[in-house]
Amino acid sequence: xxxxxxxxxxxxxxxxxxxxxxxxxxxxxxxxxxxxxxxxxxxxxxxxxxxxxxxxxxxxxxxxxxxxxxxxxxxxxxxxxxxxxxxxxxxxxxxxxxxxxxxxxxxxxxxxxxxxxxxxxxxxxxxxxxxxxxxxxxxxxxxxxxxxxxxxxxxxxxxxxxxxxxxxxxxxxxxxxxxxxxxxxxxxxxxxxxxxxxxxxxxxxxxxxxxxxxxxxxxxxxxxxxxxxxxxxxxxxxxxxxxxxxxxxxxxxxxxxxxxxxxxxxxxxxxxxxxxxxxxxxxxxxxxxxxxxxxxxxxxxxxxxxxxxxxxxxxxxxxxxxxxxxxxxxxxxxxxxxxxxxxxxxxxxxxxxxxxxxxxxxxxxxxxxxxxxxxxx
Numbered sequence: 001x002x003x004x005x006x007x008x009x010x011x012x013x014x015x016x017x018x019x020x021x022x023x024x025x026x027x028x029x030x031x032x033x034x035x036x037x038x039x040x041x042x043x044x045x046x047x048x049x050x051x052x053x054x055x056x057x058x059x060x061x062x063x064x065x066x067x068x069x070x071x072x073x074x075x076x077x078x079x080x081x082x083x084x085x086x087x088x089x090x091x092x093x094x095x096x097x098x099x100x101x102x103x104x105x106x107x108x109x110x111x112x113x114x115x116x117x118x119x120x121x122x123x124x125x126x127x128x129x130x131x132x133x134x135x136x137x138x139x140x141x142x143x144x145x146x147x148x149x150x151x152x153x154x155x156x157x158x159x160x161x162x163x164x165x166x167x168x169x170x171x172x173x174x175x176x177x178x179x180x181x182x183x184x185x186x187x188x189x190x191x192x193x194x195x196x197x198x199x200x201x202x203x204x205x206x207x208x209x210x211x212x213x214x215x216x217x218x219x220x221x222x223x224x225x226x227x228x229x230x231x232x233x234x235x236x237x238x239x240x241x242x243x244x245x246x247x248x249x250x251x252x253x254x255x256x257x258x259x260x261x262x263x264x265x266x267x268x269x270x271x272x273x274x275x276x277x278x279x280x281x282x283x284x285x286x287x288x289x290x291x292x293x294x295x296x297x298x299x300x301x302x303x304x305x306x307x308x309x310x311x312x313x314x315x316x317x318x319x320x321x322x323x324x325x326x327x328x329x330x331x332x333x334x335x336x337x338x339x340x341x342x343x344x345x346x347x348x349x350x351x352x353x354x355x356x357x358x359x360x361x362x363x364x365x366x367x368x369x370x371x372x373x374x375x376x377x
Contacts, residue, residue: 064237070103072220073244074324077102079317082337085116086121098173098226104199111172145207184222225307239365241311254320
């Protein structure tokens with residue numbers, strides 16, 4: 001499963017360090033011209049004049065034009081697959097997609113024509129940590145990051161091929177962060193795989209992606225949930241936002257379990273090795289990369305919550321005991337996405353005129369329990 005270069009890095013750090021103790025056990029075409037084409041070159045910065053107020057007209061159809069904004073969130077972003085399943089099953093049309101990081105990853109595959117059965121099948125390919133580790137390309141010495149991400153991009157391109165934005169079945173915007181201008185950067189033309197790689201390169205863990213002399217990193221640093229971008233770029237009747245990042249309520253409700261993987265039984269030897277290696281595991285709780293990541297997330301959560309206010313319907317499939325590198329428990333996240341989307345279904349159908357919502361306003365699913373959005377096992 002080609003899901004997300006950046007968010008499997010923690011697994012590599014633990015496992016590769018453990019392996020060293022055991023004596024080193026090894027290891028696209030442009031956007032539719034009707035959709036506000038870019039000038040020569042294939043990158044557009046969020047500050048470009050062509051973006052502000054540059055709404056793009058989508059072809060008129062009988063059905064409403066609904067946009068889908070997908071947030072970043074690592075393994076939590078597998079919930080996007082569950083949401084897409086519910087939309088597909090209920091024939092809720094999506095006219096355009098904007099995604100950041102893991103949202104860009106899932107969004108790119110869906111925009112390329114992969115249905116939700118295909119997406120779930122791809123997710124199931126990552127059945128354990130060993131499978132993840134085979135997709136890593138460590139950097140030594142780790143001066144620019146812990147991994148390059150080229151193997152994962154290659155794995156994504158195994159599915160996408162050399163598709164460019166113009167060859168996608170649906171319009172797609174991919175958000176990355178330009179380290180040189182320190183602003184959000186929107187990819188809407190050129191190779192899709194490269195754009196997604198740039199959008200998903202988590203700072204400090206994955207090396208920045210160099211494109212045409214510029215350095216790009218995870219889009220979540222500048223625009224974790226691109227609702228406003230989607231509205232500005234396309235003339236849409238409504239926007240659905242899927243936010244898999246925790247909000248303030250989640251953090252307070254879940255307490256210390258908001259950033260940990262589900263409890264699993266581990267081999268006693270592995271537990272011992274993890275404890276021994278904790279002082280040199282930069283991503284371990286309280287260590288430097290954990291502190292850096294949490295500090296960055298403070299800004300991300302605030303930005304995502306603000307963007308939610310501009311969506312017509314917000315789907316929030318978050319649950320406690322979830323984390324960004326827990327890809328082997330893909331089924332938990334897909335079920336969470338399904339359940340959250342099913343709870344929002346009356347409002348989603350109302351966007352298409354198929355039903356009347358029970359409420360006079362649209363809002364995200366309320367947090368009833370620490371496991372909101374998670375179906376019972």
